[in-house]
Amino acid sequence: MKNKSLFHVFTNGLLNENPTFRLLLGMCPTLAISTAASSGVGMGLATTFVLVFSNMVISSLRHIIPERVRIPGFIVVIATFVTIIDLIIKAFLPSMSDTLGIYIPLIVVNCIIFARAESYAFKNPVLPSAVDGLGMGLGFTCSLTLLSSVREIIGSGKWFGMQIMPDAYKPMSVIITPSGGFLTLGILLLIVNGIVKYIGKRKQMKARGEIA
Secondary structure (H helix, E strand, O other): OOHHHHHHHHHHHHHHOOOOOOOOOOHHHHHHOOOOHHHHHHHHHHHHHHHHHHHHHHHHOOOOOOHHHHHHHHHHHHHHHHHHHHHHHHHHOHHHHHHHHHHOHHHHHOHHHHHHHHHOHHHOOHHHHHHHHHHHHHHHHHHHHHHHHHHHHHHHOEEOOEEOOOOOOOOOHHHHOHHHHHHHHHHHHHHHHHHHHHHHHHHHHHHOOOOO
16 A cells, blocks of 8 residues: 555544544543543543554454454454553553543443444555554544543643643533533534535635635
8 A cells, every 4th residue: 555545544533534523433431531631641542552453453364354253353352452451551550540440441342443443454454454543543532632621621720630720710610520521522523523624625626726
């Protein structure tokens, strides 16, 4: 696959098929742990690790795993890497492990992982599959971090645990509640999809020669 194609595969997960803002996948951890920016980064990077390595292994075994047992095969591979990242976080980042709790093991059933394994890794070579996993993972990390940052700043006046709003600021604590999570996500969905639509329209106009 050409470098240009690999670049397209990588950037696809960042915006055009962003798991959170475009495909609406992985909503459970997205809404549950997005009350603090540090949690968003941690969950996003853990998911990226699993995406990249599970995609690589599934792609390398795509001619070996029988079609009829591919789903159990995916589960075994994904669960292996989830266990690895869970143990790493518990060993080196115990506070983050306590914060993310059950949502790290639940990466095993995250529909983002299964979607990429089924729709991409099981049908493509190893390198593009790794790039796809990296792009999707970083797209998920960026969206989680953005959502978490907005909720943390507005809801508590802090960012990554540091006070950034003036003392006179009164935090809108409703934003860090479940209903506030849905509200914030809806607003960000509107903004991001509006930007994507605008970019797409500009590209079409440029292709038709209507703008320089």
